[in-house]
Amino acid sequence: MQKTLVCLFAALAICLAASAAQADTLEKVKAADVLTLGVSEGVPGFSAPDSAGKWTGFDVDMGRAVAAAVLGDPDKIKYVPLASKQKVVAVSSGQVDLTSRTTTWTMKRDAKQGIDFTVVVFYDGQGFAVKKEAGVTSAKQLDGASACVTAGTTSELNVADFARANNIKLETVVFESKKEAFSAFLSGRCDAFTTDMSQIASLRTTAPNPADIVILPEVFSKEPLSPLVKHGDNQWKDLVTWVIYGLIEAEEKGITQANVLEMKAKSQDPTVQRMLGVSGDVGSFLNLDNDWLVRAIQAVGNYGEVYNRYFGPGTTFDLPRGLNDLWTRGGLMYAMPIR
Amino acid sequence: MPHVPDALAPLACPAAPCSDTPCARPAEAFVPSPALPPPPSAVGPLGWLRANLFDGWFNSLLTLLCMAFLAAVVPPLVSWALLDACFTGDASMCAQSSGACWTFIVHKFRVLMVGTYPPAEAWRPALAGVLLATMVGCTAWRRLRAAALAVLWLLLPLAALWLVGGGAGLAPVDQSQWGGLMLSVGLALVGILVSIPCGVLLALGRRSRIAAVRALCVGIIEPVRGVPLITILFMASVMFPLFLPPDMQINNLLRVQIGMILFSSAYMAEVVRGGLAAVPKGQTDAAKALGLGYWKMQAFVVLPQALRHVLPSLVGRCIALLKDTSLVIIVGLLDFLGMAKAASQDQQWLGHDAEAYIFCALVYWLLCFGMSRWGRSIERRTAHRAR
Numbered sequence: 001m002q003k004t005l006v007c008l009f010a011a012l013a014i015c016l017a018a019s020a021a022q023a024d025t026l027e028k029v030k031a032a033d034v035l036t037l038g039v040s041e042g043v044p045g046f047s048a049p050d051s052a053g054k055w056t057g058f059d060v061d062m063g064r065a066v067a068a069a070v071l072g073d074p075d076k077i078k079y080v081p082l083a084s085k086q087k088v089v090a091v092s093s094g095q096v097d098l099t100s101r102t103t104t105w106t107m108k109r110d111a112k113q114g115i116d117f118t119v120v121v122f123y124d125g126q127g128f129a130v131k132k133e134a135g136v137t138s139a140k141q142l143d144g145a146s147a148c149v150t151a152g153t154t155s156e157l158n159v160a161d162f163a164r165a166n167n168i169k170l171e172t173v174v175f176e177s178k179k180e181a182f183s184a185f186l187s188g189r190c191d192a193f194t195t196d197m198s199q200i201a202s203l204r205t206t207a208p209n210p211a212d213i214v215i216l217p218e219v220f221s222k223e224p225l226s227p228l229v230k231h232g233d234n235q236w237k238d239l240v241t242w243v244i245y246g247l248i249e250a251e252e253k254g255i256t257q258a259n260v261l262e263m264k265a266k267s268q269d270p271t272v273q274r275m276l277g278v279s280g281d282v283g284s285f286l287n288l289d290n291d292w293l294v295r296a297i298q299a300v301g302n303y304g305e306v307y308n309r310y311f312g313p314g315t316t317f318d319l320p321r322g323l324n325d326l327w328t329r330g331g332l333m334y335a336m337p338i339r
Numbered sequence: 340m341p342h343v344p345d346a347l348a349p350l351a352c353p354a355a356p357c358s359d360t361p362c363a364r365p366a367e368a369f370v371p372s373p374a375l376p377p378p379p380s381a382v383g384p385l386g387w388l389r390a391n392l393f394d395g396w397f398n399s400l401l402t403l404l405c406m407a408f409l410a411a412v413v414p415p416l417v418s419w420a421l422l423d424a425c426f427t428g429d430a431s432m433c434a435q436s437s438g439a440c441w442t443f444i445v446h447k448f449r450v451l452m453v454g455t456y457p458p459a460e461a462w463r464p465a466l467a468g469v470l471l472a473t474m475v476g477c478t479a480w481r482r483l484r485a486a487a488l489a490v491l492w493l494l495l496p497l498a499a500l501w502l503v504g505g506g507a508g509l510a511p512v513d514q515s516q517w518g519g520l521m522l523s524v525g526l527a528l529v530g531i532l533v534s535i536p537c538g539v540l541l542a543l544g545r546r547s548r549i550a551a552v553r554a555l556c557v558g559i560i561e562p563v564r565g566v567p568l569i570t571i572l573f574m575a576s577v578m579f580p581l582f583l584p585p586d587m588q589i590n591n592l593l594r595v596q597i598g599m600i601l602f603s604s605a606y607m608a609e610v611v612r613g614g615l616a617a618v619p620k621g622q623t624d625a626a627k628a629l630g631l632g633y634w635k636m637q638a639f640v641v642l643p644q645a646l647r648h649v650l651p652s653l654v655g656r657c658i659a660l661l662k663d664t665s666l667v668i669i670v671g672l673l674d675f676l677g678m679a680k681a682a683s684q685d686q687q688w689l690g691h692d693a694e695a696y697i698f699c700a701l702v703y704w705l706l707c708f709g710m711s712r713w714g715r716s717i718e719r720r721t722a723h724r725a726r
Contacts, residue, residue: 041671042681049678050685051446053455057686078515079455080591081681083671086577090671093580095591206690316686 025097025229025236026287029070037063038082038090038099044202045310045317046102046122055079058310059100061300062121062227062244066098068299069243069292088113091230098240100227102198109228116237117226119244121303123323123332125219126158127197129204132212134191139218143168145191148181150174154221155195162220178203196223201317210316219323239286245335246293249275250302252326252335257301260294275338282338303333420697430687443691444698447682451698454518454678456503460510464521467499471524479713496529514592518673520702522592526674527661530599534660535653537600538607539646543637545612556608563605568663571598576670595667603660610652614645647721654714658707665703675699 029035039047039055047057055077064074080096091099092114102124103109105117128147130136139162149155151174163170173190175181182203185193193200197219204210227244229237250256253272255263264276274280277290286292300306304326311319325331380386392402423438426445433440444451453464474495477483483491503521505511517525544556563571575598576591583589618641626636646653668677679695682688 041668041673041677042684044684044686044689048684048686049450049455049673049681050687051450051682052458053450053453055455078513080515081671081673081677083669085573085669086671089577089581095580202686202689205686310686316689 025233026070026239029097033071034076034078035063035067035071035098036078036080036096037067038080038087038096038101039063040101041081041083043102044205045198047100058122058306059102059227061306061309063098063100065247065296065300065306066240066243068295069246069286069288070239072295074299088115088228091115091228094230097236098227098229102225103228105224105226114231115228116231117228118237118241119248120224120226120332121244122198122225123219124196124198124223124225125323126155126194126221126223127200127219128216129185129193129200129213130191130216132214136214136216139216139220140166140168142170142192144171146171146173146189147192147194148173148175148185148190149194150178150181151176158221159194162218182206196221197319197322198311198317201311201319205316210318215319217320217322235287239288242286242338243292243296244303246275246296246338247300247303247306248326248333248335249338250293250297251304251333252328255297255302257297257305260297264294271338280339433688433691439694439697440691441694443683443688443694446688447679447685447695450519450682451675451678451695452519453521454673455516456518456521457512457516460505460512463502463505463509463512467502468521468524470495470498470502471528475713479716492532496525496532499525499528514590517592519678520675522667522672523661523664523675524706526596526599526664526667527657529596530603530660530664531657533600534603534607537604539611539642541604541608542611542615545608546615559601560605560608563601564609568599568602568666569669571602572666572670574598591670592672595670595672599660599663602663603656606656606659607653610649610656611645613652614647614649615641617648618644650714650718650721654710654717657714658710661706661710662703675702 037060039057039060042048043057043059045057046059047055050056060079063077067077068074080090082090082096082099082101087099087101087103088109090096100121102122103117104124105120109115110117128139128142130142136142147159147170149159149172156172156174159170159172173181173184175184178195178199181195182193184190186207193203195203197215200215204213204215207213227240229240249271250260253263253269253275255272255276260276263272264278267273267276267278270279272278274282275293277283277292277294281290283290283292301309307321307324308314311317321329321331323332325333327334376382377386380389393399419438421438423436425433425436425438425440425442428442429446430442433442449458449461453461456464474491478488478492501507502509503512503517503525504514541556541560544552545560547553547556572595575594579594580589622640622644623636626640631640664674665676667674668680673681676699679699680692683690683692683695
């Protein structure tokens with residue numbers, strides 16, 4: 001009953017929101033001279049306040065790139081922490097201009113909840129972690145093993161599907177919370193631990209000896225995470241989309257935070273010249289000037305640099321790029337042509 | 340004991356020795372032997388143990404079980420919290436030690452206190468905190484007259500708002516940057532200061548003779564009391580903005596604060612109503628006979644008595660409100676508890692949730708216990724005055 005009521009309210013609200021969705025976010029952001037960015041209340045690696053009280057993380061950097069492209073300053077951001085239940089409504093009702101907060105791109109959200117997804121910035125998904133001493137290098141070698149999982153989530157079903165699809169036997173041991181499941185795995189109750197990759201990486205850092213735990217490369221569920229904007233404001237959606245494509249393309253072309261100005265001055269590659277505003281007029285397609293991508297890259301670096309800053313080899317997470325690698329290296333990061 | 344006049348004593352017992360009279364003869368009088376000392380098993384620490392912890396097999400068993408429990412729990416706890424704990428250094432040093440990482444609290448202290456407030460301006464919430472502490476001190480030790488106190492208490496939130504929010508000479512700091520203990524205390528303080536008068540008005544309204552006023556008050560109190568605070572917060576934070584025109588934005592914190600005031604007022608109203616019901620009808624009759632109007636009668640005769648009756652419950656509601664502020668995390672406001680949670684999600688400092696929660700528990704306990712003691716002292720003072 002309560003649920004139906006909430007649904008009813010939500011439907012009504014979305015109708016209202018959709019009718020009001022014509023507002024021009026880009027003009028609003030420029031007029032206010034600040035980007036209102038929805039972030040999480042703390043997801044390790046993606047967005048959390050650091051010791052100085054500054055929001056940092058992978059999702060935050062995506063927002064900073066947009067702020068730099070639009071306003072010329074990555075710090076012109078008003079951060080709004082959003083609880084998981086608010087993250088969609090906050091965008092559809094216009095409380096925030098952009099939500100960059102580990103949100104899985106699903107059909108229902110995209111089609112029915114008054115929001116649009118932009119680009120997948122992180123392909124998350126369920127994976128396995130095992131102890132190093134087990135000498136396992138692929139999840140397909142886990143035949144006959146036991147895996148610690150969290151109760152009441154899809155992870156349990158996903159494990160069963162994975163086992164069936166690969167014709168192996170996997171026994172699941174169910175726990176109430178991720179932490180419990182992980183500490184059970186540490187204490188040797190199961191041979192493997194399974195949940196979303198990014199969470200395995202973050203839990204692993206809490207282990208007494210993180211180096212003893214290996215994350216296996218297989219990802220067997222789809223959790224594509226994407227920033228989201230209000231449904232119907234196509235100009236704003238295009239802008240966010242192409243700023244992120246720009247960061248991905250920049251990695252492919254070897255443009256980094258350090259060399260972006262040098263590339264702009266010297267590069268002979270016509271694509272690079274277009275991206276960095278030396279030739280052509282791509283900035284005007286987004287109602288921006290031609291230095292839009294230069295500013296974004298100066299602020300956060302290319303996609304690979306952002307990834308490595310939070311998840312790369314030097315960090316506590318040390319999460320393999322996997323699906324998040326460029327398409328040229330076997331991943332899924334593929335920017336549409338900038339021209 | 341029969342009283343023997345002193346003047347008669349010499350007559351009954353002459354000073355001269357008289358061997359044949361049955362007067363007092365100290366030498367032969369019965370002198371009770373001094374009481375034996377109690378058996379060693381009944382006094383001293385041993386006796387205490389026997390009387391309190393080991394009287395009967397059941398208590399002895401309980402004592403032994405409790406001691407076994409303490410012996411199992413306390414030494415590891417002490418070594419975790421103190422002996423093996425890290426107090427200085429950085430995250431890597433914490434990772435090597437097996438004890439608690441209090442360094443984490445030291446590093447995150449400012450974030451826990453004021454959230455993502457700009458560090459350069461952090462003196463402003465600190466000053467607001469000092470003002471609040473001064474006011475609490477002045478009130479607790481009765482350094483000021485009651486009227487001055489009331490005015491200052493009402494000015495305090497405005498001063499704090501100006502200090503924290505900026506404007507009029509201070510650089511403005513957006514509400515999205517407020518957080519930590521500052522936010523919790525602010526929400527609770529404003530909530531308490533506004534909801535007590537609102538609650539009193541609602542309670543009076545509910546007992547009003549005008550049907551429309553009564554209906555209105557019941558119409559506010561009962562629905563609000565009928566839903567959990569979380570529902571109100573969700574409505575205020577998630578649903579409400581959807582019904583506003585897009586160019587009209589009321590900030591999230593204000594919406595949540597109004598929601599909390601609404602919720603707290605409804606509860607306060609019911610507490611105060613209990614007090615109103617306990618004031619004898621003779622009091623109102625007497626007030627009327629003196630020619631007092633409705634408001635004067637309530638203000639000078641009924642409410643002082645009613646509020647005195649319900650002081651413990653009112654203090655209880657205030658403590659509950661302070662603790663309820665921790666619910667705002669579900670609508671994305673990072674209060675003290677929320678900040679502790681968020682801070683423990685910092686990639687550099689993962690895995691220190693326990694320390695963060697223990698610190699939170701300690702601070703919450705200090706605040707709530709302080710409020711409770713203060714409430715008790717007001718009770719004693721007013722009870723004394725009532726006599």
